[in-house]
Amino acid sequence: MDINDVLKLLDAKQFNQECPHCVREINYAFVCDLMSDALMLLKKMPSHIGAHGALVTGLVTNQALRTAEILDLETIIFVRGKTPAQSVIDLADEIGITLIGSSLTMYRASGLLFKGGVKSYESVLEEEA
Amino acid sequence: MDFQIERNDIANAGTVSSLTKRHLKKRGLSRSFVKRVTIGVYEAEINVVIHSYGGTANLNIENDYVEIEFKDVGPGIECISTAMQEGFSTASPYAIENGFGAGMGLPNIKSVSDEMYLDSSEDGTTLRIRFYIKDEDYENKPINK
Numbered sequence: 001m002d003i004n005d006v007l008k009l010l011d012a013k014q015f016n017q018e019c020p021h022c023v024r025e026i027n028y029a030f031v032c033d034l035m036s037d038a039l040m041l042l043k044k045m046p047s048h049i050g051a052h053g054a055l056v057t058g059l060v061t062n063q064a065l066r067t068a069e070i071l072d073l074e075t076i077i078f079v080r081g082k083t084p085a086q087s088v089i090d091l092a093d094e095i096g097i098t099l100i101g102s103s104l105t106m107y108r109a110s111g112l113l114f115k116g117g118v119k120s121y122e123s124v125l126e127e128e129a
Numbered sequence: 130m131d132f133q134i135e136r137n138d139i140a141n142a143g144t145v146s147s148l149t150k151r152h153l154k155k156r157g158l159s160r161s162f163v164k165r166v167t168i169g170v171y172e173a174e175i176n177v178v179i180h181s182y183g184g185t186a187n188l189n190i191e192n193d194y195v196e197i198e199f200k201d202v203g204p205g206i207e208c209i210s211t212a213m214q215e216g217f218s219t220a221s222p223y224a225i226e227n228g229f230g231a232g233m234g235l236p237n238i239k240s241v242s243d244e245m246y247l248d249s250s251e252d253g254t255t256l257r258i259r260f261y262i263k264d265e266d267y268e269n270k271p272i273n274k
């Protein structure tokens with residue numbers, strides 16, 4: 001799904017500048033509030049998926065960005081109306097991650113994405129099998 | 130390369146792993162190899178930030194392996210075998226608010242690394258992890274190898 005369609009679907013806004021080399025397309029999404037859990041689960045994910053993947057989280061910190069960076073995910077979707085600090089936005093520009101914010105709850109945002117065809121980690125496993 | 134890691138400085142945690150990632154990429158190492166190392170370094174770095182009084186990291190990149198050693202000045206891990214279990218955590222409310230405390234860091238470090246040495250006393254903790262580089266881990270062969 002094109003990132004502009006995601007913005008419309010979630011009634012969301014983008015916090016930072018256009019990231020020049022990002023693909024701006026979200027085909028996979030992963031939800032997490034505990035970073036080590038995400039790193040444990042997603043570490044074997046093939047790298048080509050990362051660029052088309054988004055991390056959906058309520059954690060508006062540098063560490064959410066670091067986690068996405070390690071996993072090669074290019075987009076973070078913050079839910080529940082949380083706004084990142086300017087220092088977090090600056091870091092996103094530096095490492096090339098697109099930050100999106102929606103005021104929807106985690107459940108609703110995820111449900112809408114899923115209905116819109118954005119795939120889950122289970123799909124990654126099925127595709128690899 | 131040496132790095133200083135400050136206690137409770139969560140905003141800057143991830144700097145060591147981010148720089149490590151950059152160095153490894155520059156050497157032409159594959160994304161999957163780089164990811165493996167970066168996860169180990171990140172988890173170890175965060176542990177020093179949230180569980181210790183502060184410490185250092187020393188990164189050593191050789192042609193056939195990458196090794197990184199973390200040393201901190203206490204208070205140490207009470208029981209290493211318990212700490213190694215998935216889900217065990219003594220993370221503070223501050224650390225949990227910042228997205229840590231799943232108790233998955235040490236088990237994940239063990240799973241991504243090829244060798245892991247962990248020793249701890251009240252005076253501090255030493256963690257050394259090593260990743261062997263195989264030929265297929267190079268995406269592009271470095272020119273001046």
Ligand SMILES: Nc1ncnc2c1ncn2[C@@H]1O[C@H](COP(=O)(O)OP(=O)(O)OP(=O)(O)O)[C@@H](O)[C@H]1O
Pocket residue numbers: 036037172176177180181201203204205206212213217218219220228229230231232233234235236254
């Ligand atoms: N450098 C350290 N100094 C003191 N205690 C440590 C250190 N590293 C780990 N520990 C202890 O080992 C426990 C388990 O560590 P582990 O990294 O597996 O989980 P965590 O850091 O609590 O949570 P997570 O890594 O999932 O965010 C910690 O909760 C802490 O009690």
Ligand SMILES: [Mg+2]
Pocket residue numbers: 036172175176229230233234235
């Ligand atoms: Mg940890």
